[in-house]
Amino acid sequence: MTQVKQINWKTLVNWIDEKKSITILDIRPQNERDEWYIPESQYHNAYEKLKTGDFDALNDFEFDQRTPIITICAKGRLSLFAAEILANKGAEVYSLEGGMNAWNSAYDTQEIDFDHCKIIQVRRIAKGCLSYVIGSGTEALVVDSSLDPLIYKEIADKENWTIKFVTDTHIHADYVSRTLELTNETSAKHFFHSNAKVSYPFTAIHENEIIKLGNVNIRVLFTPGHTFESTSYIIDDKAILTGDTLFIDGVGRPDLKAENDQVFLKSKLLYESLQKIMKLEGEILVMPAHTSKPIFIGEAFINEKLEHLKEKIPSLKLEESAFIETLISKLPQTPPNYLTIAEINKTGNYEGYSLTELEAGANRCGVS
Ligand SMILES: [Fe+2]
Secondary structure, rough: OOOOOOEOOOHHHHHHHOOOOOOOOOOEOOHHHHHHOOOEEOOOHHHHHHHHOOOOOOOOOOOOOOOOEEEEEOOOHHHHHHHHHHOOOOOOOOOOOHHHHHHHHOEEEEEOOOOOOOEEEEEEEOEEEEEEOOOOOOOOEEEEEOHHHHHHHHHHHHOOEEEEEEEEEOOOOOOOOHHHHHHHHHOEEEOOOEOOOOOOOOOOOOOOEEEEEEOOOEEEEOOOOOOOOEEEEEEEOEEEEEEOEEOOEEEOOOOOOOOOHHHHHHHHHHHHHHHHHHHOOOOOOOOEOOOOOOOOOOOOOOEEEEEHHHHHHHHOOOOOHHHHHHHHHOOOOOOOOOHHHHHHHHHOOOOOOHHHHOOOOOOOOEEO
């Protein structure tokens, strides 16, 4: 048996970022590919044959001998077999260790400098989850942590910031928040909207409260709808972190964690919250908690001026009743495991769960 070489997701992120010439070969079943994928990858439908141990499974896959191939499956096992077949054909081939489950942790960063602060966007590439490290002077605020707390600490250290505050824009249902863990590993103050029904202690914040961070003011804008505690943060009147209330290609969805009779109420609240956001200056940069598409490594900071979104997103132009009706009629499927994840996020304790299994799959927090 040919010894198959493996690489981890960090190496793959670097290779893509460096624009190294590679072929990423996805060999999962079609339905898994449809669910989520690495944008730079190619798909080859050979899963059934590979599963039976058929060494001819990749006979119709054409490749260039000079370009390294990285094989990818869900957990990094069948991709070893695919890599072995291609290695036998003379390819330079690597299997992605841990497969798409491991890719779930892959991230990159982009930043925007303002006069008195810097905002670093930390992007979980596969899921499109966006968290933010906002720094001013020597202090930082971390919003919507979804990755290992060490990553945020390293980002802050590099900038000579001390993490003073941490928060979540809302109780997430599509990934396990790492904010509580980050609080416990730093001396940061953990704030949350007073409506947040969580079992751990936090500092309650309220509408229009001003949080002083270094040389900037951060204003709390209560924007319920997606959830009852959803909150947006206005950073020095330059940017607004909108959580899952407003995205750059759509609006939040009101039904996650909601009983049917709450969907109407939440849709109404969402409409009112969006109206509040739309009253802000058109120049303000909207920075959401998600994208609906996988992120291309190295792509620009994901944000958009509010005035552009008013033009771009049709539902923002609707009257209340039409907005609610349209929203309810377009609700997509709920994310896998969302109830379990939301329950975990209410306690902050994920002991006994595998995060990669729980969080696998694309994000579905928005409605375009
Ligand atoms: Fe959400």
